[in-house]
Amino acid sequence: MSQINYSRYKYTPDEMNEEDFLAQFSVRNEIVSDIFNDLKTSDYSVPNQNYLIIGQRGRGKTTLLRKLQLDVKNDATLSTFLLPVKFAEEQYQIRSLCRLWEEVAEYLQVIYPEIFPTVSDDMEVHYDDEDYELKCFDLLDKAVRSQSKKLLLLIDNIDELLEKLSKKEQHRLREILLSSSTIRIIGGSTKMIEQHFDYS
Numbered sequence: 001m002s003q004i005n006y007s008r009y010k011y012t013p014d015e016m017n018e019e020d021f022l023a024q025f026s027v028r029n030e031i032v033s034d035i036f037n038d039l040k041t042s043d044y045s046v047p048n049q050n051y052l053i054i055g056q057r058g059r060g061k062t063t064l065l066r067k068l069q070l071d072v073k074n075d076a077t078l079s080t081f082l083l084p085v086k087f088a089e090e091q092y093q094i095r096s097l098c099r100l101w102e103e104v105a106e107y108l109q110v111i112y113p114e115i116f117p118t119v120s121d122d123m124e125v126h127y128d129d130e131d132y133e134l135k136c137f138d139l140l141d142k143a144v145r146s147q148s149k150k151l152l153l154l155i156d157n158i159d160e161l162l163e164k165l166s167k168k169e170q171h172r173l174r175e176i177l178l179s180s181s182t183i184r185i186i187g188g189s190t191k192m193i194e195q196h197f198d199y200s
Contacts, residue, residue: 031064032064032068032071035068035186036071036072040077040078044081044082044181045181047177047180048181050185050186051185051186052158052188053186053188053189054191055190056190057190061156061188065086065156065186066086068084068154068186069084069086069154072084081149082149082151082152083108083112083144083152084152085104085107085108085152085154086154087154087155087156088156091155091160091161094164097133097137097165097173098132098136101136101137101140102136105119105120105123105139105143106120108120108144109121115147115149116143116147119139119140119143122139122143123135123140141180141182141183144182145182150181150182150183150184151182151183151184152184152186153184153186154186155185155187157189158185158189
């Protein structure tokens, strides 16, 4: 008895080519417009508003994140300095804050080798250091600022990622988002998460 490959029936917006994806995008336009307008009008010399998009599975969060990624990439002004880094829907390999920075660095080194030729390699040098996570973020932050760029992290299922972080790492990430003008996050979640409403 042959097995049916059900995965081919699954809507996977990240696997569609850009032209087809944009042609089919027809929902959540108001949300995309609101967030995109904020991205365009923000003062990037200071820390900016981060976003959490909450909805049940299949409600279009992944699609919305990809639309924002492409809108930033195709915008004449934003594309000159804002680098959208979109994570895959499932990020099982990210189980610590330093691993998040490693993933971002690897992405930059592969996608933008002309301006970030060694950012990931530079982190590896410090792998055995006690303050490895601090050095990872510092290296990433300095590399991005040296190129007069900013990062827009688009993280689907961010609730699952945050649950893997220790309390110390969660506080550290919150501190970075409140104080750094280098990184901005738009996350998708299937549920309201404690970090969204509990400042303690």
